[in-house]
Amino acid sequence: MTQASDVEGHYSSGQLLGRIKAGLDALGLAPPLSADDLAPVDEFHIGGRLATEPFVAAMGLSTGARVVDLGCGLGGPARYVAGQTGARVTGVDLTDEFVQTGRALCDWTGLGDKVTLKTGSILDLPLDDSSMDAAYMIHVGMNIADKAGLAREAARVLKPGGLFAIYDVMQVGPGEMDFPAPWASDASQSALASPEEYRAALEDAGFTIRQQTDRTGFAKDFFAKLAAAQTGQDGPPPLGLHLIMGADTGVKVQHMVQNIAVGRIAPIEMIAHLA
Numbered sequence: 001m002t003q004a005s006d007v008e009g010h011y012s013s014g015q016l017l018g019r020i021k022a023g024l025d026a027l028g029l030a031p032p033l034s035a036d037d038l039a040p041v042d043e044f045h046i047g048g049r050l051a052t053e054p055f056v057a058a059m060g061l062s063t064g065a066r067v068v069d070l071g072c073g074l075g076g077p078a079r080y081v082a083g084q085t086g087a088r089v090t091g092v093d094l095t096d097e098f099v100q101t102g103r104a105l106c107d108w109t110g111l112g113d114k115v116t117l118k119t120g121s122i123l124d125l126p127l128d129d130s131s132m133d134a135a136y137m138i139h140v141g142m143n144i145a146d147k148a149g150l151a152r153e154a155a156r157v158l159k160p161g162g163l164f165a166i167y168d169v170m171q172v173g174p175g176e177m178d179f180p181a182p183w184a185s186d187a188s189q190s191a192l193a194s195p196e197e198y199r200a201a202l203e204d205a206g207f208t209i210r211q212q213t214d215r216t217g218f219a220k221d222f223f224a225k226l227a228a229a230q231t232g233q234d235g236p237p238p239l240g241l242h243l244i245m246g247a248d249t250g251v252k253v254q255h256m257v258q259n260i261a262v263g264r265i266a267p268i269e270m271i272a273h274l275a
């Protein structure tokens, strides 16, 4: 069972906004910023913005739709969704430092009126019943053992017929994941589950799964291009996920890449609808 305080401890570092500001300064960037300016640091999942684009397109959101981002992190995907679709997005995340930092980034991008970020657990959402047209969750379920509770809470806040899209790292083969990983310093913070376990939790909560896509090929290609781009570089770029993951970013990413390569874990997308 993962503990919320341990998970928050894994993601919190202190001074994150200051590090992002220093990275922006080094690039000669200052508010007002575009969502694209921040994408190297505020899209904390495999493939970053390149993964978010098709994932969001598949949701088919309309202007004015009310959408909840479950485990929004710094709010990069939420700002992208609001900017691209005109939806109003509420992001909820356990890690208060991410929410506070994300609010500043919303101000810097002028999206504060379309995106609201709240600190809280997605197992107990600060949202009314049947208040949302759609929900999505990107690389969060790996920290939450209670997949049934997660699916029930998403179902509670969605309107009838509401859409729930997931892009998570799932366990697809035998063997134990190596840690540290980007989502957990050790096994006690990790709750990897198989696609079948996700499907069962979703179906028990009243969802019908319409689509499941294995993004392993995309991930391998993404990491190969990343490695090629970094070859010969003198250290990381001013703005990147190392500002969040810290000094052991290299080993965290290496473990994830290796475990994908041997077929133990995979980034999987699912799209489900509530009855």
Ligand SMILES: C[S@@+](CC[C@H](N)C(=O)[O-])C[C@H]1O[C@@H](n2cnc3c(N)ncnc32)[C@H](O)[C@@H]1O
Pocket (backbone or CB within 6 Å): 004, 007, 008, 011, 042, 043, 044, 045, 070, 071, 072, 073, 074, 075, 076, 077, 092, 093, 094, 095, 098, 120, 121, 122, 123, 137, 138, 139, 140, 143, 144, 182, 183
């Ligand atoms: C790898 S980050 C992904 C952040 C964001 N979805 C993105 O793609 O940029 C995982 C996030 O899940 C959040 N998280 C983990 N367990 C949570 C819970 N029970 N409730 C809310 N957020 C949670 C963490 O605080 C962290 O921000």
